[in-house]
Amino acid sequence: MKNTDTRTATLEFWFEFASNYSYLTVMRIDALAAEYGVAVVWKPFLLGPVFKSFGWNNSPFVLQKEKGAYVWQDMTRQCKKYRLPWTRPTDFPRASLLPMRVALVGAEQPWMSEYCQRIMQINFVEDRPIDHADVVNEVLTSLNLPASDILLAAQSEENKRRLRLQTEQAHQRGIFGAPTFFVGTDMFWGNDRLEDALIFAAQSKHQT
Amino acid sequence: MKNTDTRTATLEFWFEFASNYSYLTVMRIDALAAEYGVAVVWKPFLLGPVFKSFGWNNSPFVLQKEKGAYVWQDMTRQCKKYRLPWTRPTDFPRASLLPMRVALVGAEQPWMSEYCQRIMQINFVEDRPIDHADVVNEVLTSLNLPASDILLAAQSEENKRRLRLQTEQAHQRGIFGAPTFFVGTDMFWGNDRLEDALIFAAQSKHQT
Known part of the structure; x- marks a missing residue:
């Protein structure tokens, strides 16, 4: 290939708003990816059906x-390390279907990262439900977006x-938890693997 | 306490020779703990009975x-990152009862770290069985130790x-995998948490 040097390194970021470890990544990935010169491809998917395919009717953090x-x-401790605010949610894992559907609409939009951070903060800092039209509407409006249309x-x-298809794809690619990253x-x-994945992406300059 | 400054920070290291992630820690912990000024308390225990208590008849890496x-x-990738040799074992998880029993004998001996590294390398680099008197004898002899007595x-x-008691204690303390560290x-x-645990130990100067 002639234009090797102009390729952008990319990282797929598969996540769920119900997932506490996804919260850590959602809050960190934008700044960190920029540092490594890697473009993030946001891949929202539903953990519930993936867990169900293993015969689990809930999060492994609840089952075990x-x-x-x-x-x-x-x-x-992790939130302290990353200097992130944290409240243990009184409802876990929280229903997340509506904000996840909105995340799919926003996946390639410039507001995606901010939207996701806001939803995550409602779940893991404010300890409020996220699967309500009112709440999602509030977030979108605060970002000056056409909430009703979205x-x-x-x-x-x-x-x-x-x-549903993206969730099925997650399952087919061997995803068993969130967050999960793919570089090719x-x-x-x-x-814990975010930095490793970004380094790998930056070195391989993989395009998805 | 008057003698606060002379207390030594300690970290309990609970591990299993059958566990591949314990391999990473066994190879890293000595040098790293010295760097942080933390003394390591070696706590060999059997993962099998802990897994059985969850209703699992094998490693979760086999079951899932x-x-x-x-x-x-x-x-x-982890071994590449830490510059450790690596061979995926053809038998996993390997029976480890005899070398684990020897580890319990050696837990407070100066040869413990080297002994554990040697057993781990046989499992995860040389891809050979470790639960044989011949193999353990070979390792102890190579360390100039009275193999038969041990x-x-x-x-x-x-x-x-x-x-058995130490394994029961692991279970009672909420251990569900290896390696696990305790600071108090x-x-x-x-x-992945070794560095965090060492920093925590060094800061709290906790004595076990």
């Missing part, structure tokens, strides 16, 4: 009480179908 | 095929009982 107990210890597009049959076919699991 | 497939991708002590009823009652799970 030892891991669950640990996770909240870990989150407190909510309408989010709730269209076509967009609902797209989110190389998969990285967990907020 | 998606996570299993990922783990070997991750290990290759093996005898390791296989005594008293030592077997101690390993603060638990850190996974090789």
Whole structure:
């Protein structure tokens, strides 16, 4: 290829608003990716159906009480390390379908990162429900976006179908939790691997 | 307390020779703990009974095929990052009872770290069985240790009982995987948390 030097390194970021470790990444990825010169491809998907495919009817943090107990210890320390605010949600994992559908509408829009951060903060800092039209409307409006139009597009049959397809694709690519990153076919699991994945992307200059 | 400044910071390191992520930590912990001025308290325990208590008859990396497939991708990259040699074991998780019993005998001995590194390398670099008297004998002899005496002590009823107790203690303290670190009652799970745990230990100067 002649234009190798002009290719942009990209990283796929698969995430869920219900996922506490996705919260850490949503808050960090924009600044960090810019630092590494990597473009982020936002890939919202639903964890519920993926967990169901393993025969789980809930988050492993709920099903396995030892891991669950640990996770909240870990989150407190991780948020302190990253200087992020943190409140353990009184409802976990929170229903997230509507804001996820909106995330799919916004995935390639310039407001995506800010929108996702705002939704995550409502879940993991303000400890409020996120799966309400009022709440999503409030967030979109605060970003000076045409909230009603976006909510309408989010709730269209076509967009609902797209989110199911993206979730199915997550499953087919071997995703078993969130956040998960892909650089081409190389998969990285967990907020702990964000830096490794970005370095890998920057070095391989992989285009998706 | 008057002698606060002379206290040594300590970190409990709970591990298993069968565990691939414990391999990463066994190879790293000595040098890193010295850097942070933290003393390591080695805590060998058996993962099998802990997993069984969750209703699992094998490693989650075997039971959950998606996570299993990922783990070997991750290990290759992690070992490259830490500049450690790596061979995916043809038998996983490997039986580890005898070398674990020897680890319990050696836990407070000056040869512990080197012994553990050697056993881990046989499992994860040379891809050979580790649960054989010949193999453990070979390792102890190479460290100029009285191999027969140590093996005898390791296989005594008293030592077997101690390993069962230590495994039971791991379970009671909420351990669900390896490696796990404790600084007092603060638990850190996974090789990814080694640095965090050492920093925490150094800051709190916790004595166990």
